[in-house]
Amino acid sequence: MTVSLWIRERVGGKRTYRKPNKKKTYPEGTVFCLRYSAGGKRRWETLNVNGLTAALAARATKEAALLSVPMTPSRPAKRINVDDAISGYLRTVAATLAHKTWLAYSLALTEFRKACTKEWLDQIDRSDLTALVMAQKQDGQDDRTVANRVSGVVTFLRAHGNVTVTLRPKYTEKKVKAYSVEELRGLNTASTDEELQIWQFFLGTGFREDEVSHSCDTDVDFKLKTISVLEKRKWNWKPKDKEERTVPIPDSLLELLKVRKVMHPDGWLIFPNTEGNPQGHFLRMLKERALDAGLNCGHCTGMLGGKEVSCKNAACCEHWILHRFRKTFATFHHANGVPARTIQQWLGHESLETTLRYLADAELGSEKTRTQVNGSFAEIDRV
Numbered sequence: 001m002t003v004s005l006w007i008r009e010r011v012g013g014k015r016t017y018r019k020p021n022k023k024k025t026y027p028e029g030t031v032f033c034l035r036y037s038a039g040g041k042r043r044w045e046t047l048n049v050n051g052l053t054a055a056l057a058a059r060a061t062k063e064a065a066l067l068s069v070p071m072t073p074s075r076p077a078k079r080i081n082v083d084d085a086i087s088g089y090l091r092t093v094a095a096t097l098a099h100k101t102w103l104a105y106s107l108a109l110t111e112f113r114k115a116c117t118k119e120w121l122d123q124i125d126r127s128d129l130t131a132l133v134m135a136q137k138q139d140g141q142d143d144r145t146v147a148n149r150v151s152g153v154v155t156f157l158r159a160h161g162n163v164t165v166t167l168r169p170k171y172t173e174k175k176v177k178a179y180s181v182e183e184l185r186g187l188n189t190a191s192t193d194e195e196l197q198i199w200q201f202f203l204g205t206g207f208r209e210d211e212v213s214h215s216c217d218t219d220v221d222f223k224l225k226t227i228s229v230l231e232k233r234k235w236n237w238k239p240k241d242k243e244e245r246t247v248p249i250p251d252s253l254l255e256l257l258k259v260r261k262v263m264h265p266d267g268w269l270i271f272p273n274t275e276g277n278p279q280g281h282f283l284r285m286l287k288e289r290a291l292d293a294g295l296n297c298g299h300c301t302g303m304l305g306g307k308e309v310s311c312k313n314a315a316c317c318e319h320w321i322l323h324r325f326r327k328t329f330a331t332f333h334h335a336n337g338v339p340a341r342t343i344q345q346w347l348g349h350e351s352l353e354t355t356l357r358y359l360a361d362a363e364l365g366s367e368k369t370r371t372q373v374n375g376s377f378a379e380i381d382r383v
């Protein structure tokens with residue numbers, strides 16, 4: 001009994017199916033389907049998932065479910081306890097998928113269990129999903145997170161043959177903007193020397209957060225003036241999509257890394273935490289420093305100790321996120337004439353499309369766009 005994964009598309013008004021490429025990332029809205037046979041019939045099932053990883057998880061669990069549940073309609077189905085189903089499901093995910101994926105499912109299902117008190121799987125209906133949405137919103141989770149968690153629960157239910165209970169909460173994709181030079185200067189003035197070096201590293205490498213926390217001095221090539229993203233077995237860490245890459249870095253950052261190496265001769269990680277392990281608090285540091293520097297927008301709200309707080313006086317401004325360094329890295333290089341293809345390689349993006357989306361804002365703010373926009377209205381301005 002095998003379950004195959006397909007992507008459904010509309011070509012010229014007709015439904016077509018093709019197999020996904022595991023090396024590619026698929027955009028939001030891609031429709032994944034499963035094909036399998038049950039009860040002697042071929043069946044198709046449309047998945048309610050965001051992205052290939054979740055689709056693969058759904059396929060694996062479907063396969064497991066088909067193997068464990070006999071498909072004989074004559075025998076009355078054995079009732080499945082919700083907690084048993086959850087722990088079994090998480091075991092399968094842990095065995096077949098990345099730790100990060102397991103963590104996401106584990107969180108979604110734990111939150112779901114808090115909102116749903118039913119004992120048997122067959123009792124679960126749409127109202128349980130709605131209850132999860134309400135509870136999560138009350139907890140102050142953003143729409144995107146809520147949607148991801150619901151989608152995780154729906155995938156879990158589908159894996160157990162429940163395809164009728166579904167819900168798709170809406171959310172708006174947030175646009176990440178590059179930092180302005182003024183913002184970076186402001187941040188730097190409020191930061192300690194150590195923090196300053198961290199921001200400089202994020203900006204100069206364009207690395208993702210976990211890439212920064214796992215960067216070691218042995219990844220730096222002082223002669224070539226580059227840094228590489230390499231697997232670290234010690235911390236059981238692999239680069240995204242198992243793709244190692246090398247990025248050239250500015251002389252100023254290289255100098256800084258040389259000094260750090262001299263000051264921490266026994267260290268291996270460039271920015272370890274106090275226990276010598278990968279640092280996990282970069283985001284908190286950034287948010288606190290942005291608040292100190294008076295750079296928060298003053299319009300966001302967050303939760304602190306169960307109370308709602310404003311980014312006017314709490315370190316919760318959603319505009320201060322680590323990902324913006326990566327975007328800034330791309331934007332600055334682009335403005336300086338580095339081709340998009342090259343920036344794509346440096347960022348470790350699988351598709352050029354993702355990189356171009358990163359650079360779209362830079363294009364909007366460019367001199368060329370300025371001349372064109374002003375030119376379009378030149379006639380009227382003269383009236």
Ligand SMILES: [Zn+2]
Nearest residue numbers: 297300311317
């Ligand atoms: Zn804010």
